[in-house]
Amino acid sequence: MKFKSLIITLLASSIFLTIIICIWKILATLQGLSFTNLNFNLNLLLSLGLVITCVFIGKKFNHNLKIFVLSLSFSILYTFFNENSPMWFSVGVFLLVLFFTNKLKKYDLKYLNQDFISEKIVFEFLSLFAIVFFALVILFPFYIMIVTSFKTQTALLINPIDLSIDFSKNIFEIFKSYFVIFKTYDFGRYILISSYVSVGTVLITLLFAIPAAYAVARLNFFGKTFLSTSILIIYMFPAIVLVIPLYTVFSQLGLRNSVEGLLIVYTATTLPVAIYMLQGYFKSIPKEIEEAGLIDGQNWFGIIIKIIIPLSLPAIASVSLYVFMIAWNEFLFSLMFLDNPKTFTLSRAINHLTGDAETPRQYLMAGSVVVTLPILLIFIYFEKYLVSGLTAGSVKG
Amino acid sequence: MSSTLSKIEKRTAYTLLLPAVCLVFAIILFPIFANVWISFKEVGLKDIRIPEPRAKKIVKNIQDSNSELKIIYKLRNSSLIQDIREVRFSDKLPKNIKPVNLDKRCEFKSQKVKCFFGNWEAGYRENFEIFVKNVNNNAINSKYIKSNKPDLNGKSNNILLTTDFTLKNFKNVFINNNFFELLMTTFYFTFFGTLGAILLGIFAAQLVNQKFYGRTFMRSILLFPYVGPVVALAYTWTLLLDPNSGTINSLLVNYGVIEKPINLLGQKYLIINILGFELKLRLALTTVIFFEIWRYFPLAFLFILARLQAIPRDLYEAADVDGAGPFRKFFYITLPQITAILSILFMIRFIWNFNKFEDIFLLTGGASGTLTLPISVYQQGFAVSNIGMGSAVSIVIVLLLITFMIIYFKLIGKKANEI
16 A cells, blocks of 8 residues: 555545535625634645545445545534534535535545556646635625626625625515616617627628638739738738727717727727738638539629638538627727717726716626526527637737 | 630639728728828827818797797817818708898898808807798708708818828837837736646646546536637636735635735735745736636647647557657657647647736736737727827837748748648
């Protein structure tokens, strides 16, 4: 038996369990439980005890019975040594330990005798920890965003870490912030404007990009290599260096404060990447299909409409979703160009809300949920297309 | 025959390209060059409005007579800075209605009052009156008269089109505004933001490349920070980090980790004592960099994951046979396989982070030591209202960008095409 790998296994797994339980405790604090001490050392000792028993028992008993009894005794001990806590918290601890001991299934003294086993085990627990870490780090702000939007200003001021939702109130009370932002702050209108701008940008971009991408992909003309390299270079120039000249020119032309002005700018800034992505796909379509079309007497217009577009629908979907996302999330130009509340996009409207320091934060968060939710739903639904769009377009960001 | 075919092909290509090229030229290339022009001028935000002659029409009844009316035009020059030359005015009157005792500057022709007002200096105002009378002595419909809007036009200088140039803006950028500190902040932000995002991206990609329950779900949520709108995310983070009642500070105080809340976004320096040495950490800048890493590591993750999945399986199988552990496999197989993509990613992300505006702007607005070049463009141009200075800073950004791109294409331009 290798002593070193035993020690490493014990330490890695018990530290992992302790951290998971600490995270659970912190999350419970946000539900209004008044814990003030994580008891890290004590819980580490408890976990160590659990892992040692688990490993030494090994496969001598029925696995399910073993993990059940062990988890139950662990959670009873845990509840006994820590502050008073409600039932659901202890049940959570029990489930976590159950999951953990199930992971330890194959670990017994014999298994720990293999080569490189300590490295493997550390790697395994690191991966598990990384899953928890990434999920927490990413989802936590989104969780706070949603939960805060259901709170009231006074409740947040009295206890800022109690983010529990009071379900005893009626549904209008719970969703009050949403009613307020739609009624008082006119968010319905901003949703419409944002959708109009985003969809419009997608359509105009496609209208311009498909013919241009076809020309770059298929036709021979003077300056072709120059053009295709400059597409990417142009794409690298950021919006911030365009803002001042565009602001001055648009003010003088009276295009500021108009949705059309935004449409023009969004289209132009997304065109290079749209052309770049589409031409790559067009090149992969066999030339013979087009030649057949040419023989049938089609001109370039017919070829694009009847052959190229139907064959490259997946690429067009990727480009559309990517452009939609950029237009929906865009902030800089809408900040610069729009100062009349009648023409605000959602992003600009939320920014406008913060301009008034008196605006309660739950309204701000409700607005944030309203702008975030549609784009996340679209992302989840069309993930395949958007991911390929992102990968191709992620030179930008 | 073939030459005519190629001619047709060329013509088709140009027709197809023309709309896109024109638009990109007008909205992207033209502004970049316009920046050069503006940066050599002394222009403020208020100067860019073209002065216009304006008139507000007020119709007043005259006592005891409903066949006569007084029309008052409140005339003014919309600009307080610039003159308008050769102002012309015209307004239409309904049939049968004629002006009485018309001003000398005006004449009445085919039911129109036409006036020539000459020069209006900056801030010019005048109440200009006309009396009108119905020829048939009938009542005048005053609403109808009011509904006609007068036409005014005049000539004025557009400050952007004059040819006075100055080097003052560039002098200000390089000398007066702590240019070195600005540059260093930008580089800190860019470098550490890029590095952190790539490191976190490697971890995430390595993680998702393994098999575990909920892997596809994990891959989706890893992209959330990038897909979500920057406005919503930045404000959520501001709220989380808020010193008064932000969740993170409250939690840390609650568990006794810190005694007093830390203003993570509003405090410039944090002094840390390590072994008697005092270290000054740029606190707000570090927080902003962490937000940046959080928001953009998904892109690095996507790229690296795509590369990881293309590494041949048999490499790892051979390593298994040789008895290599997971860490060795990572350092001796995975890492060498992804160095090329990492270097490209680093360059591209470096350029993009260098230009980042929204994130810092929404989190701190450039306060407490987080002023970077892009924020400076906004501050000079719109907060200080000095368009010329803003453009000069933009020019500095463009020049630095061009330098980065040249380095990029020299170093790895060819490799980029292979991947």
